[in-house]
């Protein structure tokens with residue numbers, strides 16, 4: 001049975017939007033082109049649910065692509081933000097919350113003694129790279145195919161995420177000289193890392209320790225340790241981009257889970273609790289190179305914005321102790337098990353479910369996915385068909401095979417069950 005979605009108001013808004021906004025959106029993956037439809041315009045969210053402008057309710061597994069680990073409009077976060085707004089929205093002078101947040105982050109993340117806040121993960125990644133170049137006196141970067149570090153010129157090569165979704169390998173407008181200083185190797189390929197680090201002197205090896213922008217692809221046993229060892233052996237810095245994994249896969253992020261501590265850590269998403277905030281940090285010795293303590297320039301009018309800091313602090317407070325992570329892990333497991341059952345009940349075998357606390361991807365692939373080539377080899381038409389089937393049944397999943405699902409502390413058992421029944425029905429109608 002094909003179910004369809006009421007979307008007259010979204011369609012009307014989209015028709016206006018395309019006149020003034022490229023593609024009708026302010027960030028490409030929102031456009032839903034890769035699943036063959038136009039975007040749905042949202043008007044409100046509560047916990048694990050969102051409502052579009054046509055009043056369709058959806059169980060939301062996108063959760064703003066990562067920041068909303070406590071779900072939509074959590075009362076404590078809304079209160080923190082509105083209280084902060086009452087006192088003024090920006091000063092261009094330091095505020096107490098920034099010190100509190102820096103302390104909270106450094107208490108949690110093993111590799112961060114000192115940090116600098118920015119307004120986006122892109123800015124934080126760009127600034128961490130600048131610092132690594134200043135500290136090493138080198139230019140070249142090693143990155144992994146399918147890893148996304150924001151839309152920084154030098155980091156767009158084979159960048160997964162929205163580029164993969166739109167079928168864009170890199171971007172026009174990036175100078176060839178800039179692209180040439182980035183070497184890209186396959187994820188989970190130790191020989192390629194060894195060969196590249198023998199052939200080039202890198203300022204930094206840059207990795208998402210739990211890559212989640214080609215779908216979720218776990219690091220192979222020993223791979224993160226190899227990155228640490230190769231960085232140490234060759235004088236490169238190791239940068240972990242924990243914009244997604246930070247405060248999510250565990251309290252202290254992937255570095256706490258794996259015990260592999262990077263020189264610099266890039267953070268975003270959860271750290272801003274749904275408002276624009278991000279940060280980069282590392283040892284005090286390295287971070288002391290940043291102006292005005294040191295000579296590496298980096299600045300931002302709204303960096304450490306009081307509203308964003310309040311949302312970040314309220315979010316981290318809700319993540320205190322072990323309980324929230326046990327709960328998030330349980331929700332993620334229930335979702336993963338439910339989706340596997342749904343596929344089984346529909347007789348659909350060609351899938352791989354990868355999950356870790358707070359993250360999940362369902363690949364339409366007969367083989368386990370260990371790198372970007374594997375992710376690109378998935379049956380994207382099947383994913384698109386399944387995803388449309390989910391939407392029609394009130395489940396909002398990432399409109400791309402290359403993005404992760406974001407279980408939150410707000411998702412209820414009932415919402416997981418609703419997702420699983422929708423998934424079973426959607427599997428049954430996947431065109432194959």
Ligand SMILES: *Cc1c(COP(=O)(O)O)cnc(C)c1O
Nearest residue numbers: 120121122148149150241243244
């Ligand atoms: C989202 C993301 C970024 C970019 O963050 P923005 O705030 O969108 O600029 C960087 N790295 C990773 C791993 C991300 O997932």
